[in-house]
Amino acid sequence: MRFLTSSLSISGERLTAGSPYLLGKAATLSLSLLISVSVGSAEVSTTGQNQVKRSTGVTEDFLRKELEGRKNLVWTGHTIPDTDSFTASLLAAFIYGGKPGLPGALNPESRFALDECDADEPEVIKDFSGMSTGLVDFNQSTQLPSGIDPDLIAAIIDHHAIGGSPINIPNVISIEIRPWGSTATILMDHASTLGIELPVPLACMGLAAVLSDTVNLSAPTTTEYDKAYALKLAKRAGIDDINKFAERMLLAKSDLGGLSARDIVLLDYKEFEFGGKKVGIGVAETLTAQQLINRRYELKSAIEAQKKESGVDHLIFAIVDTRDHKSYFLWGDDEDKDIVISAFTGKVTDDMFVAEGVISRKRQIGPAIQRAVERQKVDD
């Protein structure tokens, strides 16, 4: 019996998102709607005598056939790697073949997880030209690593909103988005559906990825699936104390003392298109927020410089305090300050905007900034 089916007691229903979707630019359906439409669509075939044979997942079967033997297949996440994006590339390559490719350097947390789990580091690929690619953990054209040919994109597996600038792909391919806490959780479900057991280092990385993206299963993006798979993976990886493992990872992530202000701004930075405007959002999740608050004027200069360099219309940076569950927003100019004030409930203190309870870029920061930018466009 499949682990999730039993532990979540959803009897008779498959839990995967089912058939692949092609999502156009105009698609603005909420992700929860997508998943509710699709649950159960990958059902079963009857074999007579009242026996019901469960098929493996439609998406998983499709991907396995579609990707089998594909030459030169590389799995990659968004431009600036994080623990979930690069772990998802490791998992996808293990499940479906091809190899993982890193579009940039690993951050301190990812480095810690890799060492701790004794997993192999993927090759850094600066230019994906001519390669067939499977994309994990993103779907925005603003986050596409360099050289990727949209014609050669073979699949997308992700847990982010479609947003304002989905990658324009000429072919009909499998695009699977589930509103779960990490892309790694989705891929662990694929492995489970296909009856594939993960090697210990990969199970350990999978756990690190879920804990990283969900801030130790506490972020509002966390689902029952994330919790269930975290437990299963911890067992497989021989990690007895999940909280301790998560705490050590968060500490590794928080150790930013040796980094320049520019590196900190770009450590976990993504660009989006909201209401026709290019918007960069950087976050630094840390248990020791004061360390970064002390450097806020240095960070502001770096934000200002980065805004000019990247040519975005807005650039907003948040020190995300994962210990006290709040965010301190910084900006380079008054225009971006206005966006922050319009986006969140909170107050300006010491040239920062403090928003209590805000820790997730995906669920809280991104959507709030998107609405603020779009509102501003209407006012223009």
Ligand SMILES: [Mn+2]
């Ligand atoms: Mn992710």
